[in-house]
């Protein structure tokens with residue numbers, strides 16, 4: 001499927017969605033995250049990192065000041081947070097374009113901070129929205145066939161998880 005969305009009612013649920021996604025992502029993959037402050041982007045990435053094989057010992061936090069954290073999972077996980085991005089030069093310094101083609105998984109919080117990024121790249125685009133108190137709507141968009149298969153699997157895994165509870 002090209003579009004799938006889910007409502008999360010607690011941070012743990014958002015993390016679980018991320019974990020299920022992290023388990024099934026096949027590198028190279030670029031996941032763009034868009035959503036306001038506190039929408040749950042980092043929470044989703046924490047789960048994704050666990051699902052992708054990054055050890056519990058390794059803290060996964062927003063790389064707010066450095067813009068990029070790198071974790072060792074099944075293959076590298078590049079975690080960008082562009083909130084504090086000031087100039088395009090910063091990104092060039094980081095070699096951002098190369099990470100978009102890297103043999104790993106690249107996740108980008110605040111992807112909308114770069115004009116046109118969503119239009120140019122990303123296998124999966126995830127929009128997270130506040131939907132009252134602890135509720136968040138998490139909407140996934142697959143950009144090509146391979147990513148659409150991930151969404152099929154993610155939706156089934158989520159249903160299966162629900163039926164086990």
Ligand SMILES: Nc1ncnc2c1ncn2[C@@H]1O[C@H](COP(=O)(O)OP(=O)(O)OP(=O)(O)O)[C@@H](O)[C@H]1O
Nearest residue numbers: 008009010011014037038039040041042043134136
């Ligand atoms: N259903 C939910 N899913 C995710 N987070 C939730 C949910 N309900 C409440 N929260 C709270 O919302 C906050 C989400 O924080 P998080 O750092 O993941 O957001 P973010 O989108 O990365 O924000 P920022 O842009 O500020 O980094 C946390 O404090 C978390 O406890």
Ligand SMILES: [Mg+2]
Nearest residue numbers: 041042062109
């Ligand atoms: Mg964050």
